[in-house]
Each structure stands twice: as C-alpha cells, then as structure tokens.
Amino acid sequence: MRRQSTLFLVLGAAIALMSCARADDAKTAGQYTLLDDQSSQLKADFNRAKGSVRLLFVVDPTCPGCLRGMDDVDKALLSGTSDPRLQTFVVHVPVLEPPPQAKDIAPSATLLHNPHVRHYWNPTGSFGNALTKSVGLKNDKRDVFAWDVWLVYGPEATWDGDLPPRPQLLMHQLWALEGSKEFPHLDRAVFAKKARELLAKLPPQAAK
Amino acid sequence: MGEKRRVIGAVGSAVGLSGFAAALGFCCAAPWAVTLLGVTGAVAFARLAFLLPYALIAAIALLGVGFWFAYRRPAECADRMCVPKSRRALQWVVWIATVMVGALAVIAVSVRVTF
Numbered sequence: 070m071r072r073q074s075t076l077f078l079v080l081g082a083a084i085a086l087m088s089c090a091r092a093d094d095a096k097t098a099g100q101y102t103l104l105d106d107q108s109s110q111l112k113a114d115f116n117r118a119k120g121s122v123r124l125l126f127v128v129d130p131t132c133p134g135c136l137r138g139m140d141d142v143d144k145a146l147l148s149g150t151s152d153p154r155l156q157t158f159v160v161h162v163p164v165l166e167p168p169p170q171a172k173d174i175a176p177s178a179t180l181l182h183n184p185h186v187r188h189y190w191n192p193t194g195s196f197g198n199a200l201t202k203s204v205g206l207k208n209d210k211r212d213v214f215a216w217d218v219w220l221v222y223g224p225e226a227t228w229d230g231d232l233p234p235r236p237q238l239l240m241h242q243l244w245a246l247e248g249s250k251e252f253p254h255l256d257r258a259v260f261a262k263k264a265r266e267l268l269a270k271l272p273p274q275a276a277k
Numbered sequence: 278m279g280e281k282r283r284v285i286g287a288v289g290s291a292v293g294l295s296g297f298a299a300a301l302g303f304c305c306a307a308p309w310a311v312t313l314l315g316v317t318g319a320v321a322f323a324r325l326a327f328l329l330p331y332a333l334i335a336a337i338a339l340l341g342v343g344f345w346f347a348y349r350r351p352a353e354c355a356d357r358m359c360v361p362k363s364r365r366a367l368q369w370v371v372w373i374a375t376v377m378v379g380a381l382a383v384i385a386v387s388v389r390v391t392f
Contacts, residue, residue, distance in 0.1 A: 131308035133323035176316045
C-alpha cells in the first residue's frame with residue numbers, strides 16, 4: 070500500500086513537472102515584440118547581439134511553406150544547440166489572405182526549439198519592404214517583397230541606418246526568385262553549414 | 278472489366294490527382310492548411326509540395342488512357358465485321374474530365390507561381 074502511494078506520488082510529481090515545463094515553453098513561444106515601422110526594437114536587439122552569429126527569418130506565420138522552412142532550419146541547426154553565440158530573430162509579416170493575426174505567432178513559434186530565438190510581429194509589413202531595399206531583392210528589375218527569406222549575419226554586422234544591413238547569406242523559398250544565383254533557394258544543410266562556419270570563428274565567450 | 282468502368286476509373290483518377298495537385302498548390306500559399314491541419318500537419322503537407330508536377334503528369338497520362346479506351350475500336354469489331362456500340366456518353370465523360378483537369382492544373386500552377 071505504501072509502495073503504491075509512493076509510486077502515485079512520484080508519478081504525480083513527474084506529471085506536474087512536465088506540465089510546468091510545457092507551460093513555460095508555451096509562454097516563451099507565445100511571446101513576441103510588436104515592431105514599429107522603423108523596426109526600432111529589432112534594430113536595438115540586433116545591435117545588442119553584435120559579436121554573435123545572427124539569423125534572421127522573415128515569415129508569414131500561417132504560410133505552410135514558411136513553417137516548413139522553420140522546421141527545416143530547426144532540425145538542421147537550432148534544435149541541436151543552445152549556444153548563446155547564435156541569436157535568432159524571426160519577423161512575422163502578413164502576406165497571405167486572409168491576413169494572419171498576432172495570435173498565429175505562438176503556434177508557429179513552437180517549431181523552433183532554441184532558447185535564443187526572439188519573435189517580432191510587423192503588422193504593416195514595413196520590415197519586408199526595408200529588407201527588399203537593403204539587399205536589392207529583385208526579379209528582373211522588379212522589387213520582390215522580402216518574406217519567406219532566411220538570412221545569416223556574421224558577428225561584425227551592424228545595423229546603422231534605416232535599413233537592415235546586408236547579410237552574409239540570404240536564402241529564400243520564393244518562386245519570384247527561382248534561378249537567382251545571388252539568392253539561392255533555402256537548403257537547410259547549406260544554411261546550417263554557413264552558420265556553423267561563422268560560429269567556429271568566434272571565441273568561446275564572445276556572446277553578450 | 279467493361280470499357281465504361283475503365284474509362285471512368287482512368288478519368289476519375291485523373292481528376293482526383295489534379296485535385297490533389299491543386300490542393301498542394303494552395304497548401305503553400307493559403308492559410309487554410311494551418312487552420313485545418315495545425316502547424317505540424319501543415320508542415321507535413323507542405324513537404325509533399327514536390328509531388329505537384331508528378332501528380333499533374335500522372336493525371337495527364339490517365340486522361341490519355343481514358344481517351345484510348347473511349348475512342349478505340351473494340352476488339353470484337355477489330356476485323357470490321359460488326360458496328361461498334363456508340364460511346365458518345367463515354368467520350369463526353371472524357372472531355373468533361375479533361376476540362377476539369379485543365380482547370381485544376383491551371384489553378385495549381387498559377388497559385389504556385391504567384392508565391
């Protein structure tokens with residue numbers, strides 16, 4: 070009888086601990102920062118993480134292709150590390166119709182299993198336009214709105230002006246950019262390799 | 278298996294496959310997948326997107342099979358010793374299926390190309 074009680078007690082404690090952990094995950098996953106049209110908070114966070122390798126994803130939180138990209142990068146890179154020298158910024162922009170809402174961020178955020186991921190909600194999509202200008206995302210002279218794009222920045226990158234800096238690597242999953250040599254299609258192995266190469270060059274305590 | 282069954286089986290499969298292709302096209306460009314399947318389901322469905330061109334090719338091949346059965350001269354009349362039964366209804370079915378497959382293929386490809 071005593072054994073049974075102990076067993077139930079241990080089981081109960083384990084279940085309670087697991088629920089707490091899940092609640093914490095959900096809480097973290099649901100957190101996001103509302104971005105203004107100058108992307109002020111992202112700019113500040115990006116510059117604060119100078120010295121780290123930084124990843125920037127621009128996605129629509131209800132776009133299955135974007136979610137597949139997040140899952141790919143998570144499996145190839147993010148879920149396998151908790152290295153603070155690797156910081157990830159995910160900007161959620163509305164592209165599809167009907168447009169996504171802020172509430173759609175939390176479910177999509179659960180795809181990334183890494184403690185150093187920050188999510189931003191940019192309801193006007195201004196960040197996509199800024200990134201288009203910054204990197205010159207074009208299809209035969211026509212601007213291509215920057216979404217479903219995956220960027221890697223080295224430790225030296227600084228965001229000085231109004232526009233985000235040019236990355237070391239930009240990959241995409243956009244039909245409008247198919248065949249581009251400058252901007253290759255997202256390949257999770259190549260993306261992860263680039264990030265790891267940059268990480269390998271960093272001193273062990275370079276993170277802030 | 279009768280001619281009617283063969284034709285309907287082939288063109289029915291063709292329509293089904295092109296519908297699947299259209300769903301794949303829409304999947305990566307429409308938020309319904311997340312609403313219906315959840316995040317994990319939408320990711321799994323998006324992973325099937327590479328099947329789109331194969332589904333369309335298979336649909337076209339099946340339509341070809343449908344046309345073959347609907348328009349060929351039956352074996353018992355191959356020696357021209359009998360008058361074949363009218364297959365006008367079957368031929369109509371094949372042409373209607375062709376229009377449906379064409380429309381679904383245009384939808385699948387245009388949605389895919391837009392994003």
